[in-house]
Amino acid sequence: MNNYIWLIPVLPLAGFIINGLGRNSLSKGVIGFLGSFLILISFGISLGLFLQVKSTGVPINVTLFDWFVVGNIKFPFAFLIDQLSCLMLLIITGVGFLIHLYSVGYMKDDAGFGKFFSYLNLFVFFMLLLVMGSNYLIMFIGWEGVGLCSYLLIGFWYTNPDYADAAKKAFIMNRVGDLGFIIGIFLLISFFGSTNFADIFPNAGTAKYANAPLTLITILLFVGAVGKSAQLPLFTWLPDAMAGPTPVSALIHAATMVTAGVYMIARSNILFTLAPDTLHVVAIVGLATAVLGALIALTQTDIKKVLAYSTVSQLGYMFLGLGVGAYTGAFFHVLTHAFFKALLFLGAGSVIHAVSGEQDMRKMGGLKGKLKITFITMLIGTLAISGIPPFAGFFSKDEILAHVFTQSPAMYTIGVITAMFTSFYMFRMLYLTFYGKFRGTHEQEHHLHESPATITIPLIILAVLSTIGGFIGVPESLGGHHWLEHFLSPVFERSAAILTAAPSADQTEWILMGISVAGALAALGYAYTKYVKNSDMPVADTEERPALVDISYHKFYIDELYDTMIRKPLDTLSVFFYNVIDKLGIDGIVNGLGKGSIEASKGLRLLQTGNVGFYIFMMVVGIISILLCIVIK
């Protein structure tokens, strides 16, 4: 099996090349089949690797070739398949395959079908590099590559300037984070003399490398994660990224790419564990993002924006988990979130597909009867994200919250309240979309239809996964074995030894679970009375809103804040540079040189009188002066 590891990333790359070159000549059927099938093969190989790692428990190291050598530092092109990365491989190729399949149906009328699939395959390639790399350099290639694909796919319908702007915004905000990440890597190289995980992690914290500034390094790595995973203060690109086609939102901006930051920190867990200050920062940023995302999601009316802010909020949860040292819990949430958030996005796509491209929930409603499969699967996804047992989200979110409780009950309280918000806005979305009466135009109502099988099959599979996915991590207090924790324990071994969190008693855990489930159910009930019984409706944009709702609806004016604080001063500065430095300074020097030589020659050419006698005289003067020079010297 180890001989085929290189095929996992190479197959999507081949798909990218073939689909990219044949985007105009191949038929849509061929492109769709090729794009999806190659991912399926990768999934098959990943599954084989997973089974191997599961049975042997030994990580697989494959060095493809030595990439380059600088001084004493070698940079091998090598892959590391351990418990962490093989689970990520399964998510990326598995969920990726389902989303490719879905795209075949969703994008079938789009003129850029071939382009779309080639980008999507390229994304999968880079994402696989990111998780498979056995050193930070390979990870960084993947990291940048997924950023590029995210940019390409957000701006997929680039003829709309808003979408193109959203793409640029995502790319630029990611750059800010990437800068932190790459400086972090440089620091790792300068202190550990390597980027290989195998050289860094076992040595971190040992006496020989005691002078490595781990807090600084981890903060910088975290800055990278903040950019990629849309945490405060760099989260505003993610909601705008919904400009891309819905499968892209599902794959890149919910299931895989945005969790890269969580993966990276989980991968570097020992560094973070040895830098407790960074962990506090991670926890606080995570919690703040979770709260802020949830607060904004409460009042959004665009179905994809609700999901986008919910993604921001859930990512905040993951970082909160990482910050309190619940690495398994955070990763568990990555796993379940990939299932239910991909499901919700794809469901939203199916809804948007049915109502002819409408995304405003105020113009939906009553779709329950028309879109049966979409409704049931989205209901499952909503139950899962709201943390209602026995759906997947319950187990992962509760594990994080239980860990948070042992560290700080105050943070736990905020976390539970956020979970209630989550439940509220998710059911609000569900009720507004599927209950009540249809509020769109007659024409749209006429067109309402369930989506084709390529769309519903991925929905059903993801719904099943969202239902049963949580059972891989049933906590011991509920009589489970927490298979995931045992499986991942080799990866987090050293961290776990350092972070000896006192396990809370079973009763405490039951109470905690009871609280969060009760909270979620209460929020569900409130949403039901508000939106189904009283048919309350978010007001139109022209009407006045209560102040708090208005702040939330306008996303706390954070975009506007960044606009005034960063964009406008930068604009002013560039106008200044353009007008003063460039036009007056640089252009002035260049033009001045030209003008100067013209003026000087105008004067000098008068010396040429045309009089031969004068020329001869000057010649003699010249010769004599040369002679004089020689003599005097």
Place this chain on the structure above:
Amino acid sequence: METLNHNIQAIPLNHYILLCSIIFSIGVIGVLIRRNAIVIFMSVELMLNSVNLLLTAFSVYRGDATGQVFVFFIMALAAAEVAVGLAIIVMIYRNTNSIDINVLNRLKW
């Protein structure tokens, strides 16, 4: 040959240098103040030959024939130069009916 060399060496070198400088200066002044192209040309030849003379004198004083060989080359070159120069003067005359160099004031921008 020996006697010739002896006779030449009987006159001090300073005299030769002085004579050549005078001839050269006459040539320079001629070039500068005369307007007739042919006279200017003659003055140029004067300068050239004053240098030839000096070369020969040094050559004899140092007992080294190289200088004299060199002079032969200069003479051959000068002959060619004269041919070209005179041809130019002929052309100037044909075009302007004059060999006054002040008429030639069009060699400018």
